[in-house]
Amino acid sequence: MILEVSPLHPLRGTVSLPGDKSISHRAALLAGMAAGESKIENFLDAGVTRVMLDGLQQLGVAYALEDNQLVVTSPGIMAWHTPEEALNCGNSGTTMRLLAGALAAANLDVVLDGSEGLRRRPMGRVTGPLQAMGVKITGSAANTAPLRIEKRDDGHYLKGIRHNLPVASAQVKSAILLAALAADSRTTIVEPGPSRDHTERMFSGLGWDVQREELPDGVRVSLTPPQNLRISPLQMTVPGDFSSAAFLIVAAAITPGSGIALQRVGLNPTRTGLLDVLQQMGAAIDIRERGLQGGEPVGDITVSYSPLHGIAVAGDVVVRMIDEFPVFAVAAAYAEGSTTVSGAEELRHKETDRIAVLAGELRKLGVAIEEKPDGFEIAGQGGLNGGEADACGDHRLGMSLAVAGLTTKNPVRVGGAEIISESFPEFVEKLSLLGGVMKQVPE
Numbered sequence: 047m048i049l050e051v052s053p054l055h056p057l058r059g060t061v062s063l064p065g066d067k068s069i070s071h072r073a074a075l076l077a078g079m080a081a082g083e084s085k086i087e088n089f090l091d092a093g094v095t096r097v098m099l100d101g102l103q104q105l106g107v108a109y110a111l112e113d114n115q116l117v118v119t120s121p122g123i124m125a126w127h128t129p130e131e132a133l134n135c136g137n138s139g140t141t142m143r144l145l146a147g148a149l150a151a152a153n154l155d156v157v158l159d160g161s162e163g164l165r166r167r168p169m170g171r172v173t174g175p176l177q178a179m180g181v182k183i184t185g186s187a188a189n190t191a192p193l194r195i196e197k198r199d200d201g202h203y204l205k206g207i208r209h210n211l212p213v214a215s216a217q218v219k220s221a222i223l224l225a226a227l228a229a230d231s232r233t234t235i236v237e238p239g240p241s242r243d244h245t246e247r248m249f250s251g252l253g254w255d256v257q258r259e260e261l262p263d264g265v266r267v268s269l270t271p272p273q274n275l276r277i278s279p280l281q282m283t284v285p286g287d288f289s290s291a292a293f294l295i296v297a298a299a300i301t302p303g304s305g306i307a308l309q310r311v312g313l314n315p316t317r318t319g320l321l322d323v324l325q326q327m328g329a330a331i332d333i334r335e336r337g338l339q340g341g342e343p344v345g346d347i348t349v350s351y352s353p354l355h356g357i358a359v360a361g362d363v364v365v366r367m368i369d370e371f372p373v374f375a376v377a378a379a380y381a382e383g384s385t386t387v388s389g390a391e392e393l394r395h396k397e398t399d400r401i402a403v404l405a406g407e408l409r410k411l412g413v414a415i416e417e418k419p420d421g422f423e424i425a426g427q428g429g430l431n432g433g434e435a436d437a438c439g440d441h442r443l444g445m446s447l448a449v450a451g452l453t454t455k456n457p458v459r460v461g462g463a464e465i466i467s468e469s470f471p472e473f474v475e476k477l478s479l480l481g482g483v484m485k486q487v488p489e
């Protein structure tokens with residue numbers, strides 16, 4: 047499907063966002079691990095969360111998802127079945143890595159597999175620490191999916207470990223924490239930067255002893271395993287997804303005449319690096335905090351058009367905006383002066399090599415972007431031509447190209463745009479509600 051965007055229609059109005067992808071993944075998994083009936087409101091119904099739910103179903107968990115209300119009925123993790131077939135994690139790295147940790151705790155024979163794209167992503171960073179805990183888990187020779195976990199017959203418990211993550215990663219940290227629930231002693235993870243802490247917050251909410259401590263050069267997270275894995279059902283409402291809001295925030299910031307409000311968006315500080323950076327670039331953004339929802343800070347964000355200037359992005363903020371670089375690059379393209387991003391090599395290991403595909407596709411629209419090993423440099427120039435580009439199988443790239451098309455001289459046509467429904471199926475609907483003009487045409 048091609049998404050055709052017509053430029054220069056100001057965005058105005060108020061919308062709310064679908065549920066956060068990371069929190070929806072964790073809510074589904076923990077509900078599947080709990081015994082009984084859990085109810086989750088504002089659950090994200092999208093490609094990547096459906097593969098998590100379908101994987102859980104193969105383990106003996108039942109679910110119903112309608113109008114973003116998820117009801118999960120489970121016998122509890124200790125009564126999960128050995129699945130007959132490999133669990134297909136589709137394009138979702140979060141599903142694969144989090145399930146690997148939970149299945150290590152469940153002690154079952156299982157294979158985790160996924161799309162061609164997911165099979166290219168690094169999994170040694172998960173299998174390594176899990177093996178150190180005593181999990182029998184192996185990947186391919188290149189340490190990629192499929193991942194095979196074998197049941198241990200030498201007793202139930204895993205070993206608590208101390209593990210230094212070479213790269214900050216919430217998926218890897220969460221996989222280790224999930225396995226650590228079934229360990230015989232405390233597990234400590236040190237990461238070089240503040241990756242998102244939704245797992246820690248949800249574990250605390252379940253009454254488990256998890257500590258998170260900021261160090262001068264990183265973050266230390268420790269978990270003392272609970273006495274047993276009898277988990278009570280969950281009742282929660284998922285906050286709006288900040289990473290989905292990011293597309294609308296940049297859209298309003300670069301489109302002259304715009305002024306929008308986004309309601310009840312998750313404002314977890316490990317996720318909101320983009321707000322800090324855009325404000326430093328001159329964006330007109332106001333934030334009104336509205337307390338906690340599901341253990342997470344939420345609030346309203348208003349954004350209006352304002353000229354931006356270039357900036358250098360490096361250090362801790364990189365991990366706090368790791369999913370936002372594709373759309374941030376669009377903001378940088380419209381800013382005056384040069385923008386540099388460094389210390390973001392991890393972008394090469396996302397759904398695609400995000401540095402390479404971003405540079406390749408933005409150039410097609412007229413952006414002066416230079417690829418670096420660990421980031422990129424953009425010479426901001428105001429007006430862009432527009433033209434044709436492709437999502438390259440990456441939902442966030444597809445949405446970013448569409449956002450670029452809101453302010454180009456000529457329309458932008460984004461090929462392969464169906465991939466957007468992996469994380470934000472309501473993207474076109476929300477932008478259209480705000481006054482964006484776009485249509486979907488068959489490829």
Ligand code: S3P
Nearest residue numbers: 068140214215216217218241369
């Ligand atoms: C996620 C963590 C991030 C992010 C991904 C979702 C999660 O990856 O890019 O979209 O839900 O834990 P890292 O593992 O690099 O932190």
